[in-house]
Amino acid sequence: MRKALKFVCALLSLLIALLVVSCIRTFLLTVSRSAAPTPCHRNESQGYITSEDAWPRFKKALQFRTVSNAPHVYNRKDLQEFVTFLLQSYPQVFQSPHVRRDIINEYSLLISVSGKNRSLTPYLLAAHLDVVPVVQEEWTHDGFGAEEEDDGSMVYARGAIDDKSNVIAQLEALSFLISKGIQPQRGFFLAFGHDEEVGGHDGAARIAEELWKRGIHDLDFVLDEGLTVLKDLFQGLPNNIAGIGVTEKGSLHLNLSVHSEGGHSSMPPKQTSIGILSAALAKLEANQHDIIFDEMTHNFVESISLDMPFPLNVVTSNLWLFKPLVARALAKGVSESMVRTTTAVTMFQGGLKPNVIPPTAWAVINHRIHPKQTIAEIIDRNRAVVNDKRVTITPLPGSYNAHPVSPHHPKKDRPYRLIRDTLLQIYPNVVTAPLPLVANTDTKHYLSFSKHVFRHNPIVLDVKTELHRIHGRDERLSKANLESAINFYYHLMMNADSDEHPDKSHSHSSEL
Ligand SMILES: CCCCCCCC/C=C\CCCCCCCC(=O)NCC(=O)O
Ligand SMILES: [Zn+2]
């Protein structure tokens, strides 16, 4: 008894000592924290664009039903009309001697802007023209009506976030540049694919082929849709987080199927194919893939730790002691998609009639694969968890592993710094963070052109009230967000020329 008491006292003393050390360490880190680097692009003379003129064009763009349903299955008529609308809406852009536009594979749009200084490697901004379907009965607004809130501050439509806002914002920024009589030093491309939502095989893939054929084998950087500026990501965090996707998770679509005897429902087996499959799916949902707390996650947590309120600041700035606790906390809510391979049962089919034993049942699971895992690992573990020979697990075509991680040191890596600084010009109080994009983009088709590939959508989304609208019901975008996006791309086009960002052909690390 005495020994047990001594052990408990020793343990308590150790815990108290560790907590005291943690608090002292947090205090020292806080007082010694260097001021955030002043973005070297606070060049206010670059001008500012309001969204007044853009707003009606954006609303019209949202009304085209450019829905993609499956690879090669999309609304060709509305895509054609949407592209025609874009070409007619920006006459200044397409009449400029510095702009070439090409329709690629009938429905994608490649806009080439030539730079004054041909020695500078061009960059590419990507967006996409297509959208996912609307389940209208779930919406409170017409999914393609582009209806506004009473005060005109918000518009509701599929594609408002993903991804027509970026199509319009990039064109508006280019139009403003041209209206000021500016030809950029560094050339760039606007690449609008027409089937991103179903893999980009007919759109972005063909744009990439066209660039390669033209002898463009090297891009300074690629920027596509991706993480947004996230509001209220964690309770108590005062700043919004501007995630910059420096990699993106892999994607694996798995077909699970069960084939069994049919027959009359009055003489049923113990389990029908639907029951067997449902049990397998329930096992996979109950046994999620492991939490992975990698270096990028570690750095991210540390980067926001000192802004967190007590005692979260102590916990998150002392990962040497609290990492398991923080890992478990991250595995809840939307941040779970960053720390593990996610499992989503997205399709299920089975059964013919109420009185017929279903001979087959099948389902599709979508895994978004953590950058530290592979397709093979996921399939092997799924098979072990299901552990039922009656269930056939087959990978569907179009699966791929996570992307390479783009260089993202803010001092050494100019393209990352360019995007970070431009974000800070538009959103001065955010915390920028290199993170994995949890979804997928057309960047998969541009990886061979540059190692500097980023995924960011320059709008602010409240994590609780807005994220679920992406591919969900009542997708919407505010006028303020459209305006910020336009100015982000405009400043990026200007900053890409800035001597603060010398071309990589004479790259040197500049102290900020
Ligand atoms: C600690 C950080 C946690 C981050 C949590 C995730 C936040 C996600 C924010 C924005 C995601 C927006 C994704 C937009 C791109 C989607 C493009 C798309 O739909 N591609 C097709 C596909 O992925 O299937
Ligand atoms: Zn998208």
Ligand SMILES: [Zn+2]
């Ligand atoms: Zn999408």
